[in-house]
Amino acid sequence: MNLWQRYQKHLVRYTDLGISLDVSRMTFPDDFFTKMKPLTDKAFAEMKKLEAGAIANPDEKRMVGHYWLRNFGLAPSPELRTGIESDIAQSKAFADEIHAGNIVAERGGRFTRLLIVGIGGSALGPQFITDALVNSWDAPLKTHFFDNTDPDGLQRVLADIGADLNRTLTVVISKSGGTPETRNGMLEAKAAYERAGLDFSKHAVAVTGTAANGITSKLEAYANEHKWLKIFPMTDWVGGRTSVMHTVGLVPMALQGVDVDSLLAGASAMDEKTRSLPVEQNAAMLLALMWHHAGGGKGAKDMVILPYKDRLVLLSKYLQQLVMESLGKELDLDGNKVNQGIAVYGNKGSTDQHAYVQQLRDGVNNFFATFIEVRKSASGPQLEVEPATTCGDFLQGFLRGTRKALYENGRESVTISVPGVNAYVVGAIVALFERAVGYYATLVNINAYHQPGVEAGKKAAGDFLKILTNVRAQLVKAGSATADEVASAIGADAEEVYHCLVHLAANEAHVAQSLGKTPGDDRFTLETHA
Numbered sequence: 001m002n003l004w005q006r007y008q009k010h011l012v013r014y015t016d017l018g019i020s021l022d023v024s025r026m027t028f029p030d031d032f033f034t035k036m037k038p039l040t041d042k043a044f045a046e047m048k049k050l051e052a053g054a055i056a057n058p059d060e061k062r063m064v065g066h067y068w069l070r071n072f073g074l075a076p077s078p079e080l081r082t083g084i085e086s087d088i089a090q091s092k093a094f095a096d097e098i099h100a101g102n103i104v105a106e107r108g109g110r111f112t113r114l115l116i117v118g119i120g121g122s123a124l125g126p127q128f129i130t131d132a133l134v135n136s137w138d139a140p141l142k143t144h145f146f147d148n149t150d151p152d153g154l155q156r157v158l159a160d161i162g163a164d165l166n167r168t169l170t171v172v173i174s175k176s177g178g179t180p181e182t183r184n185g186m187l188e189a190k191a192a193y194e195r196a197g198l199d200f201s202k203h204a205v206a207v208t209g210t211a212a213n214g215i216t217s218k219l220e221a222y223a224n225e226h227k228w229l230k231i232f233p234m235t236d237w238v239g240g241r242t243s244v245m246h247t248v249g250l251v252p253m254a255l256q257g258v259d260v261d262s263l264l265a266g267a268s269a270m271d272e273k274t275r276s277l278p279v280e281q282n283a284a285m286l287l288a289l290m291w292h293h294a295g296g297g298k299g300a301k302d303m304v305i306l307p308y309k310d311r312l313v314l315l316s317k318y319l320q321q322l323v324m325e326s327l328g329k330e331l332d333l334d335g336n337k338v339n340q341g342i343a344v345y346g347n348k349g350s351t352d353q354h355a356y357v358q359q360l361r362d363g364v365n366n367f368f369a370t371f372i373e374v375r376k377s378a379s380g381p382q383l384e385v386e387p388a389t390t391c392g393d394f395l396q397g398f399l400r401g402t403r404k405a406l407y408e409n410g411r412e413s414v415t416i417s418v419p420g421v422n423a424y425v426v427g428a429i430v431a432l433f434e435r436a437v438g439y440y441a442t443l444v445n446i447n448a449y450h451q452p453g454v455e456a457g458k459k460a461a462g463d464f465l466k467i468l469t470n471v472r473a474q475l476v477k478a479g480s481a482t483a484d485e486v487a488s489a490i491g492a493d494a495e496e497v498y499h500c501l502v503h504l505a506a507n508e509a510h511v512a513q514s515l516g517k518t519p520g521d522d523r524f525t526l527e528t529h530a
């Protein structure tokens with residue numbers, strides 16, 4: 001079979017959605033689908049149970065309901081259906097009130113800016129949507145993000161907002177309501193409002209797990225106590241990385257004037273296709289199978305996401321969390337140590353052709369590419385940069401050229417084609433990858449819906465902060481010391497103590513570090529010590 005025939009054989013075309021998936025440049029054998037049939041049957045069956053409300057996240061004993069968010073009729077109880085409907089209606093109604101100037105900033109005047117505080121699943125979705133769908137020049141609110149506890153990063157954002165802080169609505173998003181970075185961002189925002197003589201509560205909205213939904217959230221308690229403008233609920237059956245169509249994404253989208261209904265419709269339409277169509281016509285199952293084929297079901301190859309469209313540059317970051325937090329697991333569902341996962345990275349074409357595509361073409365063959373092709377180059381007339389050739393023609397040429405050049409050198413790729421970048425298409429793309437992740441998890445027998453590994457880093461960070469407090473106290477007591485001296489005085493690991501001392505010297509004006517031959521010889525002195 002020549003490539004043209006292979007292309008036509010393996011192309012999935014959803015003509016009503018305008019979206020297609022081409023897996024012809026993946027070199028899977030002819031009997032691959034037959035061999036995988038027991039597993040794909042199982043994946044369909046597990047997905048059916050999940051969508052019907054089974055406890056699909058076994059160790060956290062939770063249902064997994066993100067598919068219901070765009071088709072609430074599927075939710076397994078009338079209460080859940082009403083809740084989803086009400087979240088959508090309330091997000092839109094609140095945005096309408098803000099846009100109409102019925103809810104105004106403390107000193108009067110319509111809100112003109114939006115500061116979103118969140119991290120991980122509580123930031124990546126809104127960030128991706130904002131970059132893909134919102135044009136700052138015509139959005140009702142200009143959007144900013146606090147997505148870290150980096151004080152320099154926070155200051156840059158605050159400087160950008162500047163004197164407009166008095167017209168800025170801050171939305172703090174955290175499902176657990178206890179994520180330190182988000183708490184810190186909230187406190188920094190609050191302090192900034194106070195420095196400007198403003199009452200933070202009159203500019204603040206929370207999106208968080210609620211007691212009514214069985215989640216104990218410090219953020220909910222705080223927002224209630226301080227009478228914030230509004231609290232939008234999150235449920236326990238939507239995971240952070242699949243929450244972009246929950247209140248996490250709905251509230252920012254509605255505030256930014258994104259067509260929420262269209263985005264949900266796009267996701268629902270993709271769900272319909274990928275829920276019921278047989279393997280050969282099922283884009284989500286095909287993607288999962290291609291991931292399995294590429295990495296031998298062990299994640300041996302990385303997924304390189306290459307959207308040829310600036311607006312989709314954050315897709316790889318968004319998918320990085322969706323795929324890696326879902327699939328990167330130590331144990332399988334039977335408790336065997338499997339260390340699963342697929343590494344995801346990417347940026348955008350054709351920009352990357354001037355950066356890492358050199359390695360993709362010629363270097364270590366440890367990846368497969370996922371091209372995202374946007375058929376309509378731009379709205380409006382385009383300049384001819386060469387006779388009868390536009391920038392858009394160049395972009396398309398680079399995409400097709402790279403796909404070909406990679407294939408000719410034995411590097412596999414899939415290509416997802418969409419008509420343009422709009423809310424409907426973005427909803428469909430998110431839904432496609434969400435279901436592919438769900439199917440793949442069954443193919444490799446893991447729980448895609450928990451994230452036990454994230455806790456280890458959080459705990460170690462907490463330990464560091466405790467040691468830092470002890471180190472500071474010991475230095476005050478001693479006046480001058482080496483890492484070993486402080487470590488033996490407080491009973492801590494010398495290297496950890498050393499990093500604490502270096503941090504203090506870099507950040508606290510009265511702590512000086514004098515360099516010795518080795519870090520162990522460095523001496524730290526409290527300059528104000530008598």
Ligand SMILES: O=P(O)(O)OC[C@H]1O[C@H](O)[C@H](O)[C@@H](O)[C@@H]1O
Binds near residue numbers: 120173174325451
């Ligand atoms: O929404 P939050 O509870 O603040 O959680 C924010 C993020 O942090 C955690 O560490 C999880 O690994 C993510 O899945 C989650 O999206």
